[in-house]
Amino acid sequence: MKRILVVGAHVGDAELMAGGIIIKHSKIEDEIFIIHMSKGERGHPSLSPEEYAKQKEREALESAKIMKAKVIFMPYEDALIPNNEEARFKLAEEIRKIRPSVVITHWVGSYHKDHENTSRIVKDAIFLAAMRDLPIGGETYSVGKLYFAENWEDPINFIPEVYVDISEVFEEYRKAMEVHEFASGKFWGFNYIDYYTSLARIRGIEVRTKYAQALMPDKSWASYREKVDTL
Numbered sequence: 001m002k003r004i005l006v007v008g009a010h011v012g013d014a015e016l017m018a019g020g021i022i023i024k025h026s027k028i029e030d031e032i033f034i035i036h037m038s039k040g041e042r043g044h045p046s047l048s049p050e051e052y053a054k055q056k057e058r059e060a061l062e063s064a065k066i067m068k069a070k071v072i073f074m075p076y077e078d079a080l081i082p083n084n085e086e087a088r089f090k091l092a093e094e095i096r097k098i099r100p101s102v103v104i105t106h107w108v109g110s111y112h113k114d115h116e117n118t119s120r121i122v123k124d125a126i127f128l129a130a131m132r133d134l135p136i137g138g139e140t141y142s143v144g145k146l147y148f149a150e151n152w153e154d155p156i157n158f159i160p161e162v163y164v165d166i167s168e169v170f171e172e173y174r175k176a177m178e179v180h181e182f183a184s185g186k187f188w189g190f191n192y193i194d195y196y197t198s199l200a201r202i203r204g205i206e207v208r209t210k211y212a213q214a215l216m217p218d219k220s221w222a223s224y225r226e227k228v229d230t231l
Helices: 013-027 049-067 085-098 113-129 167-178 192-206
Strands: 003-008 031-036 070-073 102-106 145-149 162-165 212-217 226-228
Touching: 003 013, 003 085, 003 113, 013 031, 013 049, 013 102, 013 145, 013 162, 013 167, 013 192, 013 212, 031 049, 031 085, 049 070, 049 167, 085 113, 102 113, 113 145, 162 192, 167 192, 192 212
Parallel strands: 003 031, 003 102, 031 070, 102 145, 162 226
Antiparallel strands: 145 212, 162 212
């Protein structure tokens, strides 16, 4: 049994960009953790951030139930995820608690400040979690693999290299996306569900299956292009 950690900048990011992979691994009894760096509470056209944060938390928990994942909420605000040592230490402590063999997060080449900061925080937190004599709780721990997930806001120099066939779990993945109100496109006209459905179909065609999700491995760990059954 593996432990897999997916870190998203906002509630909904981890679910959309890696939900099929999460569900596939939960079905083989891997233990899945999702860390939301913020709730994405400033994204509603009419609700206050406080009201929308409560809704987003409910959505995160409902979606996680479908995916059979455990959820952790970090204390940062939407649009204000800090690219600093305090955030790195907090995340490194969570990594030491969870002790994942695989971590998945945003690619750094992003149009979105929160996504870019999250990517940098995650990579550095993995490094710090393995270091001794730092003000971080828990025993030192080294993560085995780091992957970057495919997100429509993180496309700059993203190269899909590892393909995970999610055909058998696609309908559950779609249900996990549908939990999130914003994903329908009703707020700002961008239909996330249609986008990620189409993207999964394209990636599936590329590796001769129906649906797939693509990842980019951190070159510090590995460099290869292949279709994989599991991570």
